[in-house]
Amino acid sequence: AVFLTNVCVSCVCAGGLGQLGIGLAQILREQYGSENVILSDIKKPPSHVLNRGPFVYADILDYKHLRELVVNNRITWLVHYSALLSAVGEANVALARKINITGLHNVLDLALENSLRIFVPSTIGAFGPSSPRDPAPDLCVQRPRTIYGVSKVHCELMGEYLHYKYGLDFRCLRYPGVISVNTPPGGGTTDYAVQIFHDALSTGHHECYLRKETRLPMMHISDCHRATVEFMQAPQCQLSLRTYNIAAMSFTPEEVAQEIRKHLPHLKVTYNPDSVRQTIADSWPVRFDDSNARRDWGWEPAFGLQELVSDMLQSIRNKRATDGLSIS
Ligand SMILES: NC(=O)c1ccc[n+]([C@@H]2O[C@H](COP(=O)([O-])OP(=O)(O)OC[C@H]3O[C@@H](n4cnc5c(N)ncnc54)[C@H](O)[C@@H]3O)[C@@H](O)[C@H]2O)c1
Numbered sequence: 001a002v003f004l005t006n007v008c009v010s011c012v013c014a015g016g017l018g019q020l021g022i023g024l025a026q027i028l029r030e031q032y033g034s035e036n037v038i039l040s041d042i043k044k045p046p047s048h049v050l051n052r053g054p055f056v057y058a059d060i061l062d063y064k065h066l067r068e069l070v071v072n073n074r075i076t077w078l079v080h081y082s083a084l085l086s087a088v089g090e091a092n093v094a095l096a097r098k099i100n101i102t103g104l105h106n107v108l109d110l111a112l113e114n115s116l117r118i119f120v121p122s123t124i125g126a127f128g129p130s131s132p133r134d135p136a137p138d139l140c141v142q143r144p145r146t147i148y149g150v151s152k153v154h155c156e157l158m159g160e161y162l163h164y165k166y167g168l169d170f171r172c173l174r175y176p177g178v179i180s181v182n183t184p185p186g187g188g189t190t191d192y193a194v195q196i197f198h199d200a201l202s203t204g205h206h207e208c209y210l211r212k213e214t215r216l217p218m219m220h221i222s223d224c225h226r227a228t229v230e231f232m233q234a235p236q237c238q239l240s241l242r243t244y245n246i247a248a249m250s251f252t253p254e255e256v257a258q259e260i261r262k263h264l265p266h267l268k269v270t271y272n273p274d275s276v277r278q279t280i281a282d283s284w285p286v287r288f289d290d291s292n293a294r295r296d297w298g299w300e301p302a303f304g305l306q307e308l309v310s311d312m313l314q315s316i317r318n319k320r321a322t323d324g325l326s327i328s
Contacts, residue, residue, distance in 0.1 A: 010036045010075050014060055014107065015082025017041035019183045020121075022049060024079065024225050029053050031229070038073060041082075060103035063110070070114050077232065080107045080120045086280055088187035089148040100151030108158060108168070117169040119232055120159060122243060124176055124217055125189070126152040129283040136285035138245050138292050146280055156243045163242050172243040173231055176217035176250075176288060178224045179308060181315040189280045193218055193256060197312045200260050200267045201320060204328045209274040212254040215286040219248040220303035220311065227299055234297040241296070247288035248301035249308065259309045266328075 011028055013021050016039035028037045034053035039045070045055045058069055060082040069075070082103055089096035104120065111118040127136050128144040142153050159170035177190025185191040192208050193216075199206035227246045251259075257269045293299035303311065320327050 010038075010073055011077040011079060012038045012040055012058075012069060012073070012075050013079040013081060014040050014058060014066075015080065016055075017043045017045055017049065018081055018186050019180055020178060020221070020224065021079075021081045022183055023180070023221060024081075024228060025053065027225050027229055038069070038075075040069070060099060060106060063106045066106060066110055067113070070110055070116070075114070076116060078107055078111055078116045078118045079228075079232075080104070080118065083151075084148065085186050085188040086123075086125050086146050086148040087189055087191075087277055089151075090146055090276055090280070093147045096147045096151065100148065101154055104151070104155050104158065108162060108170075111170070112162060112166060112168050115169075117171070117232065118159070119171045119173075119228065120155050121228075122152045122156050122172050122174040123148070124174065124284045124288065125149040125280070126156065126174060127283075127285050131285065133285045133287075135247075135287040135289035136245065137289045138241055138243065145283055160242045169236065170242055171231055171239075173227060173293075174243065174245045174288070175224055176219045176247060178219055178221050179312065180221035181312060181319060183221075189277045189284070190216055190218060192253060193251075196253070196256060196260065196269070197309075197316055200264050201313065201316050201327050202325070204264070204266050205268045205270070206257070207270050207272050208253045209272065209277050210253055210281055211273050211278060212269070212271050213252050214278070214281050215250050215252045215255075216281060216284060217247055217250045217286070217288045218308075219246070219301065220308050223248050223301045223303050226302075227293075230299070231293075231297060238297050241292055244293040244296070244299075245288040245290045246293050246299055246301075247290040248303055249305050250287045251305055256305065256309065259305055260313070263309065263313050264328075 025039045038054045040056045040058035084096040162168040163170045196206045
């Protein structure tokens with residue numbers, strides 16, 4: 001393992017204030033100590049984040065500053081979460097190219113120069129209409145038609161190239177759509193699967209921007225975090241690949257609505273497909289084959305659809321009660 005001599009990890013999580021970074025930092029801090037995990041982003045952190053451990057401003061496009069951060073803090077692991085997601089990227093291709101591709105080159109160079117173990121997530125968006133969709137295996141044709149997908153394929157290939165050529169400890173998981181309560185999603189195509197729970201408990205009505213039969217791979221955020229930490233900790237000798245699919249469940253808007261109705265029978269869902277996000281979703285896999293992750297490093301999800309729905313409704317109820325909001 002690439003740990004520091006005192007067997008702890010000094011890690012920086014860039015783009016850490018988004019949907020996934022805050023929770024991942026919390027888990028890593030529980031295991032390695034809060035001082036050893038630095039969160040960075042270009043956004044102002046909320047006070048509950050500032051109180052829990054080090055936070056620094058770092059623009060992924062500012063290579064010299066990133067290098068200073070890594071050197072001064074004797075960083076050994078880097079988690080690169082900064083990105084523009086699928087729908088946001090299509091609305092701003094030039095910026096997506098900068099953040100998702102130039103930003104990636106910066107962190108890969110940094111990792112190579114400083115012998116960092118580097119983790120960068122990929123996505124179902126790294127596949128396209130010519131990929132096998134049910135299920136999508138780890139290795140197959142990848143011709144995505146979004147800048148987000150193109151940048152993620154580029155990331156997978158660059159990371160693997162640098163691994164095989166220079167021994168860079170690059171690790172990459174293709175996440176499904178991630179579902180969370182405490183941190184809002186950042187403009188992906190699977191965001192509806194978070195909003196539907198909030199709507200179910202507030203107005204009782206959700207207007208879905210995807211068609212009701214659109215099936216996509218999804219995952220509870222705690223499974224996503226656990227997969228990330230377990231994969232980062234796996235000994236190199238167990239990894240036959242550098243980029244793995246991870247799966248938990250696949251559902252359509254209608255199926256998640258039906259499951260929510262077992263708890264809240266009054267939920268009404270109407271469908272008003274948005275052409276950009278529907279086209280993106282139609283080009284993505286409906287299921288992931290994650291058998292390699294299960295075999296190589298023991299990946300196993302804890303949440304299926306039933307568990308996800310119960311947990312989301314309970315967590316949102318608690319949150320609304322704490323915030324003094326009514327529950328429908
Ligand atoms: N959330 C999902 O469902 C999902 C699914 C698959 C893959 N992923 C991947 O996981 C990673 C994290 O996703 P997320 O959902 O937390 O995204 P998010 O959009 O919620 O957060 C991304 C963060 O990057 C930051 N950022 C933007 N420009 C930056 C810059 N120039 N320098 C530094 N930071 C910058 C943003 O401020 C934001 O906090 C991304 O790489 C994404 O592609 C997410």
